[in-house]
Amino acid sequence: MNQDTMIEAHIQDVRTRIAAARARRTQVSKDAPVELIAVTKNHPVEAMQEAIDAGIMNIGENRVQEAIAKAETLEREVKWHLIGHLQTNKVKHAVRQFDLIHSVDSLHLAQEIDKAAAKFGKVQNILIQINLAREASKSGIDRTELDAMLAAIDDLRCVRLQGFMCIAPNYDDVEECRPLFRTMYEIFQQVKAAEPRTADIRYLSMGMTHDYEIAVEEGANLVRVGTAIFGARVYNALGV
Numbered sequence: 452m453n454q455d456t457m458i459e460a461h462i463q464d465v466r467t468r469i470a471a472a473r474a475r476r477t478q479v480s481k482d483a484p485v486e487l488i489a490v491t492k493n494h495p496v497e498a499m500q501e502a503i504d505a506g507i508m509n510i511g512e513n514r515v516q517e518a519i520a521k522a523e524t525l526e527r528e529v530k531w532h533l534i535g536h537l538q539t540n541k542v543k544h545a546v547r548q549f550d551l552i553h554s555v556d557s558l559h560l561a562q563e564i565d566k567a568a569a570k571f572g573k574v575q576n577i578l579i580q581i582n583l584a585r586e587a588s589k590s591g592i593d594r595t596e597l598d599a600m601l602a603a604i605d606d607l608r609c610v611r612l613q614g615f616m617c618i619a620p621n622y623d624d625v626e627e628c629r630p631l632f633r634t635m636y637e638i639f640q641q642v643k644a645a646e647p648r649t650a651d652i653r654y655l656s657m658g659m660t661h662d663y664e665i666a667v668e669e670g671a672n673l674v675r676v677g678t679a680i681f682g683a684r685v686y687n688a689l690g691v
Protein backbone atom coordinates (compact mmCIF):
# COMPACT_ATOMS: atom_id res chain seq x y z
CA MET A 452 0.00 0.00 0.00
CA ASN A 453 1.23 3.50 -0.67
CA GLN A 454 1.20 6.25 1.94
CA ASP A 455 -2.16 7.71 0.84
CA THR A 456 -4.17 4.54 1.11
CA MET A 457 -2.45 3.78 4.41
CA ILE A 458 -3.70 7.02 5.93
CA GLU A 459 -7.19 6.26 4.69
CA ALA A 460 -7.02 2.70 6.07
CA HIS A 461 -5.75 3.97 9.42
CA ILE A 462 -8.59 6.47 9.67
CA GLN A 463 -11.05 3.69 8.90
CA ASP A 464 -9.50 1.56 11.62
CA VAL A 465 -9.67 4.38 14.18
CA ARG A 466 -13.32 5.03 13.28
CA THR A 467 -14.14 1.33 13.70
CA ARG A 468 -12.45 1.31 17.11
CA ILE A 469 -14.31 4.45 18.18
CA ALA A 470 -17.63 2.85 17.19
CA ALA A 471 -16.73 -0.31 19.14
CA ALA A 472 -15.73 1.76 22.20
CA ARG A 473 -19.06 3.65 22.04
CA ALA A 474 -20.88 0.31 21.98
CA ARG A 475 -19.02 -0.75 25.16
CA ARG A 476 -20.10 2.35 27.11
CA THR A 477 -21.78 1.66 30.42
CA GLN A 478 -22.07 5.02 32.24
CA VAL A 479 -22.50 7.20 29.16
CA SER A 480 -25.11 7.12 26.39
CA LYS A 481 -24.01 4.87 23.55
CA ASP A 482 -25.73 7.27 21.15
CA ALA A 483 -23.67 10.32 22.11
CA PRO A 484 -21.50 10.95 19.04
CA VAL A 485 -17.71 11.26 18.94
CA GLU A 486 -15.75 13.54 16.63
CA LEU A 487 -12.30 12.53 15.46
CA ILE A 488 -9.58 15.18 15.31
CA ALA A 489 -6.61 14.18 13.15
CA VAL A 490 -3.48 15.57 14.83
CA THR A 491 -1.14 16.62 12.04
CA LYS A 492 1.69 18.29 13.98
CA ASN A 493 5.08 17.50 12.48
CA HIS A 494 3.46 15.88 9.47
CA PRO A 495 3.52 17.51 6.05
CA VAL A 496 0.54 19.22 4.53
CA GLU A 497 0.26 16.40 1.96
CA ALA A 498 -0.56 13.95 4.75
CA MET A 499 -3.13 16.40 6.06
CA GLN A 500 -4.68 16.67 2.59
CA GLU A 501 -4.92 12.88 2.34
CA ALA A 502 -6.69 12.71 5.66
CA ILE A 503 -9.15 15.37 4.56
CA ASP A 504 -9.76 13.50 1.31
CA ALA A 505 -10.53 10.47 3.46
CA GLY A 506 -13.27 12.40 5.26
CA ILE A 507 -11.47 14.12 8.15
CA MET A 508 -13.12 17.44 9.00
CA ASN A 509 -11.21 18.32 12.19
CA ILE A 510 -7.48 19.09 12.24
CA GLY A 511 -5.43 19.43 15.43
CA GLU A 512 -2.13 21.30 15.61
CA ASN A 513 0.10 22.16 18.56
CA ARG A 514 1.78 25.22 17.17
CA VAL A 515 0.20 28.36 15.82
CA GLN A 516 2.80 29.12 13.15
CA GLU A 517 2.82 25.56 11.83
CA ALA A 518 -0.96 25.62 11.48
CA ILE A 519 -0.96 28.97 9.68
CA ALA A 520 1.72 27.80 7.23
CA LYS A 521 -0.22 24.64 6.44
CA ALA A 522 -3.56 26.41 6.19
CA GLU A 523 -2.19 28.63 3.45
CA THR A 524 -1.59 25.71 1.12
CA LEU A 525 -4.65 23.69 2.04
CA GLU A 526 -7.50 23.64 -0.41
CA ARG A 527 -10.35 22.43 1.72
CA GLU A 528 -12.33 24.00 4.57
CA VAL A 529 -11.70 22.23 7.86
CA LYS A 530 -12.23 22.97 11.51
CA TRP A 531 -8.94 23.95 13.20
CA HIS A 532 -8.18 22.88 16.77
CA LEU A 533 -5.28 24.28 18.79
CA ILE A 534 -4.26 21.55 21.22
CA GLY A 535 -0.80 22.69 22.33
CA HIS A 536 0.16 25.23 24.97
CA LEU A 537 -0.52 28.79 23.81
CA GLN A 538 1.86 31.61 24.68
CA THR A 539 0.28 35.00 25.14
CA ASN A 540 2.42 36.55 22.37
CA LYS A 541 0.82 34.16 19.86
CA VAL A 542 -2.77 34.76 20.92
CA LYS A 543 -3.55 37.22 18.15
CA HIS A 544 -2.55 34.73 15.45
CA ALA A 545 -4.25 31.85 17.24
CA VAL A 546 -7.57 33.70 17.28
CA ARG A 547 -7.34 34.27 13.53
CA GLN A 548 -6.57 30.65 12.74
CA PHE A 549 -8.38 28.38 15.17
CA ASP A 550 -12.04 27.48 15.55
CA LEU A 551 -11.51 25.90 18.96
CA ILE A 552 -8.64 26.46 21.41
CA HIS A 553 -8.43 23.39 23.68
CA SER A 554 -5.47 24.48 25.76
CA VAL A 555 -6.68 27.41 27.86
CA ASP A 556 -4.75 26.88 31.07
CA SER A 557 -5.01 30.19 32.94
CA LEU A 558 -7.44 33.02 33.44
CA HIS A 559 -4.80 35.40 32.13
CA LEU A 560 -4.69 33.49 28.83
CA ALA A 561 -8.51 33.52 28.60
CA GLN A 562 -8.45 37.29 29.12
CA GLU A 563 -5.82 37.77 26.42
CA ILE A 564 -7.88 35.64 24.03
CA ASP A 565 -10.92 37.75 24.86
CA LYS A 566 -9.07 40.97 24.02
CA ALA A 567 -7.69 39.62 20.75
CA ALA A 568 -11.06 38.18 19.75
CA ALA A 569 -12.74 41.53 20.46
CA LYS A 570 -10.27 43.28 18.16
CA PHE A 571 -10.73 40.67 15.48
CA GLY A 572 -14.54 40.83 15.77
CA LYS A 573 -15.00 37.21 16.76
CA VAL A 574 -16.28 35.17 19.67
CA GLN A 575 -13.55 32.58 20.27
CA ASN A 576 -14.60 29.10 21.31
CA ILE A 577 -12.36 27.64 24.01
CA LEU A 578 -11.94 24.64 26.27
CA ILE A 579 -10.32 24.76 29.70
CA GLN A 580 -7.45 22.31 30.02
CA ILE A 581 -7.47 20.57 33.38
CA ASN A 582 -4.34 18.92 34.75
CA LEU A 583 -6.24 16.32 36.72
CA ALA A 584 -3.24 14.08 37.41
CA ARG A 585 -1.28 17.14 38.60
CA GLU A 586 1.71 16.33 36.46
CA ALA A 587 4.39 19.00 36.74
CA SER A 588 5.33 18.46 33.09
CA LYS A 589 1.86 19.23 31.78
CA SER A 590 -0.14 22.42 31.37
CA GLY A 591 -3.65 22.82 32.64
CA ILE A 592 -5.35 24.30 35.64
CA ASP A 593 -5.66 22.50 38.93
CA ARG A 594 -9.16 21.21 39.55
CA THR A 595 -9.39 23.37 42.68
CA GLU A 596 -9.07 26.48 40.49
CA LEU A 597 -11.99 25.54 38.26
CA ASP A 598 -14.88 27.31 40.00
CA ALA A 599 -13.07 30.63 40.19
CA MET A 600 -12.03 30.34 36.58
CA LEU A 601 -15.58 29.53 35.43
CA ALA A 602 -16.90 32.58 37.23
CA ALA A 603 -14.26 34.86 35.77
CA ILE A 604 -14.64 33.54 32.22
CA ASP A 605 -18.36 34.17 32.45
CA ASP A 606 -17.56 37.90 32.40
CA LEU A 607 -15.64 37.73 29.13
CA ARG A 608 -17.74 38.74 26.16
CA CYS A 609 -15.63 37.47 23.29
CA VAL A 610 -14.81 34.05 24.70
CA ARG A 611 -17.30 31.18 24.66
CA LEU A 612 -16.49 28.27 26.93
CA GLN A 613 -17.43 24.99 25.23
CA GLY A 614 -16.01 22.41 27.60
CA PHE A 615 -12.86 20.76 28.87
CA MET A 616 -9.69 19.08 27.71
CA CYS A 617 -7.27 16.78 29.46
CA ILE A 618 -4.14 14.84 28.65
CA ALA A 619 -3.78 11.63 30.64
CA PRO A 620 -0.38 10.56 31.95
CA ASN A 621 1.44 8.04 29.79
CA TYR A 622 0.81 5.04 32.05
CA ASP A 623 2.30 1.66 31.12
CA ASP A 624 -1.08 0.14 31.81
CA VAL A 625 -3.54 2.28 29.89
CA GLU A 626 -6.39 1.12 32.14
CA GLU A 627 -5.00 3.49 34.77
CA CYS A 628 -6.38 6.37 32.69
CA ARG A 629 -9.94 5.23 33.26
CA PRO A 630 -10.66 6.81 36.68
CA LEU A 631 -9.19 10.06 35.45
CA PHE A 632 -11.40 10.11 32.35
CA ARG A 633 -14.38 9.21 34.50
CA THR A 634 -13.73 12.17 36.78
CA MET A 635 -13.37 14.46 33.78
CA TYR A 636 -16.76 13.28 32.53
CA GLU A 637 -18.28 14.04 35.96
CA ILE A 638 -16.84 17.55 35.89
CA PHE A 639 -18.15 18.01 32.35
CA GLN A 640 -21.64 16.87 33.33
CA GLN A 641 -21.71 19.01 36.47
CA VAL A 642 -20.69 22.20 34.72
CA LYS A 643 -23.06 21.47 31.85
CA ALA A 644 -25.96 21.02 34.29
CA ALA A 645 -25.18 24.34 36.02
CA GLU A 646 -24.35 26.01 32.75
CA PRO A 647 -22.59 29.32 33.23
CA ARG A 648 -24.44 32.21 31.64
CA THR A 649 -22.27 32.75 28.59
CA ALA A 650 -21.07 29.20 28.11
CA ASP A 651 -22.19 26.53 25.68
CA ILE A 652 -20.79 23.37 27.25
CA ARG A 653 -20.68 20.59 24.67
CA TYR A 654 -17.16 19.18 24.28
CA LEU A 655 -15.06 16.83 26.33
CA SER A 656 -11.70 16.52 24.59
CA MET A 657 -9.75 13.52 25.81
CA GLY A 658 -7.98 10.51 24.35
CA MET A 659 -4.91 10.20 22.13
CA THR A 660 -3.49 7.24 20.21
CA HIS A 661 -2.68 5.11 23.26
CA ASP A 662 -5.83 5.82 25.28
CA TYR A 663 -8.64 7.06 23.02
CA GLU A 664 -10.69 3.88 23.22
CA ILE A 665 -10.89 4.13 27.00
CA ALA A 666 -11.60 7.86 26.74
CA VAL A 667 -14.54 7.17 24.41
CA GLU A 668 -15.86 4.47 26.74
CA GLU A 669 -15.81 7.07 29.53
CA GLY A 670 -17.56 9.82 27.60
CA ALA A 671 -15.06 11.72 25.44
CA ASN A 672 -16.73 13.30 22.43
CA LEU A 673 -13.63 14.83 20.85
CA VAL A 674 -10.60 12.56 20.49
CA ARG A 675 -7.20 13.78 19.28
CA VAL A 676 -5.40 11.09 17.30
CA GLY A 677 -2.07 11.54 15.52
CA THR A 678 0.22 8.52 15.53
CA ALA A 679 -2.50 5.93 14.83
CA ILE A 680 -3.37 7.81 11.63
CA PHE A 681 -0.07 9.20 10.35
CA GLY A 682 2.55 6.97 12.00
CA ALA A 683 5.37 8.18 14.21
CA ARG A 684 6.26 11.86 14.05
CA VAL A 685 9.66 12.80 12.68
CA TYR A 686 10.60 15.86 14.67
CA ASN A 687 11.97 18.80 12.76
CA ALA A 688 11.25 17.12 9.45
CA LEU A 689 9.51 20.33 8.49
CA GLY A 690 12.31 22.54 9.69
CA VAL A 691 10.03 24.16 12.25
Ligand SMILES: *Cc1c(COP(=O)(O)O)cnc(C)c1O
Pocket residue numbers: 490492513534535618658659660661675676677678679
Ligand atom coordinates in the same frame (compact mmCIF):
# COMPACT_ATOMS: atom_id res chain seq x y z
C1 LIG B 1 0.40 15.26 19.90
C2 LIG B 1 -0.86 15.35 20.67
C3 LIG B 1 -1.92 14.45 20.44
C4 LIG B 1 -1.82 13.26 19.50
O1 LIG B 1 -0.99 12.30 20.06
P1 LIG B 1 -0.82 10.83 19.43
O2 LIG B 1 -0.28 10.03 20.53
O3 LIG B 1 0.12 10.97 18.28
O4 LIG B 1 -2.16 10.38 18.99
C5 LIG B 1 -3.10 14.65 21.14
N1 LIG B 1 -3.25 15.66 22.03
C6 LIG B 1 -2.25 16.53 22.28
C7 LIG B 1 -2.48 17.61 23.26
C8 LIG B 1 -1.03 16.39 21.62
O5 LIG B 1 -0.05 17.26 21.90
